[in-house]
Amino acid sequence: MKPSPFDYTAPSTVGEAVALLADEEREAKVVAGGQSLIPMLNMRLARPELLVDITRIPELGHLYVDEAGNLRIGAAVRQARAAADTAVQDGWPLLAAAIEHIGHPQIRNRGTVCGSLAHHDPAAELPSAALALDARFVITGPRGTRTVTAENFFVATFSTAVEADELLTEVVFPPLPADHGWAFEELTRRHGDFATVGVAVVLERSAGTGTVRAARVVFSGAAPVPVRLSAAEDALVGSDAGEQALAAAAGAALARLTPSDDIHATAEYRREGAAHLLVRACTTAWERC
Template identity: 80%
Template sequence: MKPTPFDYTAPRTVGDALALLADDSRDAKVLAGGQSLIPMLNMRLARPEVLVDITRIPELGRVVVDSDGCLRIGAAVRQSRAAADPAVRDGWPLLADAIGLIGHPQIRGRGTVCGSLAHHDPAAELPTAALALDARFVVAGPRGTRTVEAADFFVATFATAVEPDELLTEVVFPPLAAHHGRAFEELTRRHGDFATVGVAVLLERDPASDTVRRARVVCCGAGPTPVRLTAAEAALTGTDAGPAARAEAARAALGALAPADDVHSTAEHRRESAAHLLVRACTTAWERTR
């Protein structure tokens, strides 16, 4: 199919982009990488009257580590560029791992980090990584700029805290503590497909006691938003992350997850798969704390 007719504009400043989004006379959509939007246009699931291309706004194209040690990724940064950046690979390897699981190289070469986050498919890797990494989202709009925590950003399937007249300008990842390890495991029908279910794990090791000081476990594909498994985190914290602790964390995940049946998988299959992936991810993450 072909999209319905639309106008195209490429503002050079955030202010100009916001003015276009605030125009109530026409339905406007933001275009960055277009890897989700263009298929929706072609299938006529989205029918905007104007596309606002933000990729020519210089300030949105940066990947920097600021004076507080936080990683800041602008809304126009391609996924492949972020994953290849030495600062990302060294300081936030879970983010690089998550990007590496997205689709195929052609997708990652055009898609943007913030675009995937703003689109918020609950089976996508980046929203899950963002929640695991305690990301913060900088949102600009006619009422000024605000910052939204990851726990509050993802509202429902394909819905976030960004209002129609606002623009996600960057995502901020705080620095990770020393002695942390990570893993992102997912189950897919074919390479490049969206995950049937996936699990991201971050473990911080206490070198004095050789136990888990802090754990973060987040699941994708098991609800309308990424699901943080706090009971599984509690089961791991203070332990040696050995077989018994991993098994207890898996049991906690089984008790907490309540996915729905759909054409891709049954709820029970998702729950059992998530528990299995959690054990595998915990094993890898703990090994990487050394």
């Protein structure tokens, strides 16, 4: 359980990091907190020739709310710092809650927000939270910088829109309306485990009618990518988030989700769990509106 040999370098600018990643001579991997990569190195599931440590790049250490009200989190920001930040807790409580579900405090003290997103384990918390919060991803590479929406960022298990010669430098969370409610629920065997299935819900209440104006429902652990379930959202929008609407949303989850079997749970168990979690999450989110 020791990594195979590799070289290591800690550049001090994004430009240097990208040049190292673009070098075709050596297969390079980005490391920040290492809480996903180092287990894979230890088990030799990953055998890069070069690790590019981005935690010494000052321009990636930012966490702030910009003039347009967007939360911007740089690639070197650790999860514990983001979850403890009052701007995050006040403006994006779903993000703070999702982070609290990641592993254990000892993991979150090292792991980064962007690292978990770029790693993209489909059972992980941050991908579904990012999709529910309509996040945007800023990616820099030899061909310049581009911004990718959450819908287009997650490609498949352990695969994202970030190419091998590119670096995810920042994730941007747009502001949420003040009257939104949220919930993040997971079905896990033990606290800190990867979720068997999970759901992130954002509801907006219409001030006039008191009904659901907008809904975002995203499941994790139900497919190789986080699943936004518009059928469940449609069942909620315009409703009073009452029993009937919740039953319709849960029905949509049962009908539309196609999770797979694995040693942890059958597909049927995951689907049932997802439907129950959805009802619980919608109830909580509506109470918080």
